[in-house]
Amino acid sequence: MGQEDEPFEEPGFGAEYLNNPPPDYPRISLRRGEEGTVLLRVRVSAQGQPLDWSVEESSGHRRLDDAAEAAIEHWEFEPARRGGRAVEGVVLVPMDFSIR
Structure with missing residues (x-):
């Protein structure tokens, strides 16, 4: 069985024990009523660190x-797994900005 045939799990970011803080809401965005969701593509190392990311x-x-990208730099992830081994992977991370 080749490596590509082994079960693959994407990186994870939702576990509470990872303590990933939400992004800071820019003050000017709050004053102007700016809201929305940023979807980031994050490449995660086998150690669970963000290697690079883009919107x-x-x-x-x-x-x-920009606030979403600044926050992701300090996040930790559950690494992707292939056949039970931690490997590099990519995950999409939504960050919601809502004034409510």
């Missing part, structure tokens, strides 16, 4: 996109 889908507001 897959913009919130429509550059300040919110």
Whole structure:
């Protein structure tokens, strides 16, 4: 059985014990009522660290996109797994900005 045939699990970011803080809401965005969801594509190391990331889908507001990217730099992830071994992987992370 080749490595590609082994079961693959994407990286995870939702476990509470990872303590991933939400992004800071930019003050000017709050004053202007800017809301939206930023979808980030994050490449995660086998150790669970973000290696690089990019905006897959913009919130429509550059300040919110920048805040999401700044937050992801400090996050921790459950690494992807292939056949039970931790490996590098990619995950999409939605970050919601809502004034409510």
